[in-house]
Amino acid sequence: MHIVLVEFTVKPEFFDQFLARVGQQATDSLEKEVDCHRFDVCVDPDSSESVLLYEIYSDQAAFGAHLKTDHFKQFDQETKEWFQEKKVKQLRLVK
DSSP states (O other): EEEEEEEEOGGGGGGHHHHHHHHHHHHHHHHHOTTTTEEEEEETTTTEEEEEEEEEESSSHHHHHHTSHHHHHHHHHHHHTSSEEEEEEEEEEOO
């Protein structure tokens, strides 16, 4: 399994809008991608800017395919001005 962690620092004025849109992205990914097994949207209760995505794919190729989907491209385009920083980390599940 391939784990992806994406950490966003969202601009405060877009926080609620970003949460709604990333929630739709999670639903789209789970419903439209057979190799997307988990897509959690997490927030830091002590910060109104931090959003963490926890995603699980069958393998690295499945994550690569995710990045080419229309729903990902649309999400990426719509939200690119809504955050200050985006960090992506990829991990391999060993147990």
